[in-house]
Amino acid sequence: MSDDLDLTDPVLASEAELAFEGALRPKSLGEFVGQTRVRGQLQLLLTAATLQQRTPDHILLAGPPGLGKTTLAMIVAHEGGRPLRMSSGPAIQHAGDLAAILSSLVPGEVLFIDEIHRMARSAEEMLYLAMEDFRIDIMVGKGAGATSVPLDLSPFTLVGATTRAGLLPNPLRDRFGFTAHLEFYDEAELEQVLGRAGAMLGLDADREALAEIAGRCRGTPRIANRLLRRVRDYALVHGERVDIASVRAALELYDVDPLGLDRLDRAVMQMILTRFGGGPVGLNTLAVSVGEEAETIEAVVEPFLVRIGLITRTPRGRVATPAAWSHFGLATNAPDSATALPLDDL
Numbered sequence: 001m002s003d004d005l006d007l008t009d010p011v012l013a014s015e016a017e018l019a020f021e022g023a024l025r026p027k028s029l030g031e032f033v034g035q036t037r038v039r040g041q042l043q044l045l046l047t048a049a050t051l052q053q054r055t056p057d058h059i060l061l062a063g064p065p066g067l068g069k070t071t072l073a074m075i076v077a078h079e080g081g082r083p084l085r086m087s088s089g090p091a092i093q094h095a096g097d098l099a100a101i102l103s104s105l106v107p108g109e110v111l112f113i114d115e116i117h118r119m120a121r122s123a124e125e126m127l128y129l130a131m132e133d134f135r136i137d138i139m140v141g142k143g144a145g146a147t148s149v150p151l152d153l154s155p156f157t158l159v160g161a162t163t164r165a166g167l168l169p170n171p172l173r174d175r176f177g178f179t180a181h182l183e184f185y186d187e188a189e190l191e192q193v194l195g196r197a198g199a200m201l202g203l204d205a206d207r208e209a210l211a212e213i214a215g216r217c218r219g220t221p222r223i224a225n226r227l228l229r230r231v232r233d234y235a236l237v238h239g240e241r242v243d244i245a246s247v248r249a250a251l252e253l254y255d256v257d258p259l260g261l262d263r264l265d266r267a268v269m270q271m272i273l274t275r276f277g278g279g280p281v282g283l284n285t286l287a288v289s290v291g292e293e294a295e296t297i298e299a300v301v302e303p304f305l306v307r308i309g310l311i312t313r314t315p316r317g318r319v320a321t322p323a324a325w326s327h328f329g330l331a332t333n334a335p336d337s338a339t340a341l342p343l344d345d346l
């Protein structure tokens, strides 16, 4: 099955998985598990806008993949009964692409721009004016004879999502009325996500089994749902219930370790521990060594490894912690820092 292939790839989702995700996506803030703070903030913002009969302020959703950014964008539209237009940074490579979208928005529409940090610079500049004054300037003609024609837009709410909030230029960041920083979910919350998904799939799973999955999904609902699917397959094929034994067997088969580390996480850790003697090592060096994009390491792998205390970020680079040495069953042999590798990139 093609969707087996991406089990260890937290970034790419297969088509089957996207359909599965769509079906499990909470439709309202009430159904959305966890992120209590962000939920409260969003609720307030949306209610205030309704009371004042205006479009809600622009919202930026920041955080690692799979924590619910797209889901929240859909909820913002759904809760206010507003139409939703979806686009993404990589699809907006010219100001004209953005102008076409903005000029066709209907009043009150929610415009979701995923991966907003990857939008073209010229479009970004157009967006500043659009966000602030619901207006854009369209350039007509070329060269010395070019003139700019102002165009009024319908009031809209921009919801931007990014895994790399640090890459957004300040003028853009400042134009959002509210920035939600999504955090990794704790195990109790992930159990709730799994319980909900399990019920929707009609799974007969006991609590212990769900708790075991919750502990291995990198604090991420998308991965929780993905692992649940693999466990369901396993139980189905072996004619078993979803219990702790079938969960352990399925996750072992799919190479998900007890901390939830997947193949890429482990490759990064092994590289830091064995090749670089525990670090410090710079991001680009690390990315090249494991054959991945630096952006993936920074946005996907690193936040989780930092969160569970396997690495720390220092001004000189990434360093493995004592917990990392022991998790991988290695004796600490951190080299004298004077002999550590020079850092290329911090």
Ligand SMILES: Nc1ncnc2c1ncn2[C@@H]1O[C@H](COP(=O)(O)OP(=O)(O)OP(=O)(O)O)[C@@H](O)[C@H]1O
Pocket (backbone or CB within 6 Å): 011, 020, 021, 022, 024, 025, 026, 031, 032, 033, 034, 035, 064, 065, 066, 067, 068, 069, 070, 071, 072, 114, 161, 163, 193, 221, 222, 225
């Ligand atoms: N709070 C939540 N409660 C229940 N399910 C959730 C929650 N957050 C996310 N999910 C589930 O996880 C899946 C992935 O979430 P979503 O697509 O919103 O993540 P994302 O932050 O947009 O990820 P990416 O950065 O990769 O675009 C959703 O389909 C949904 O089923």
Ligand SMILES: [Mg+2]
Pocket (backbone or CB within 6 Å): 069, 070, 071, 114, 161
């Ligand atoms: Mg998304």
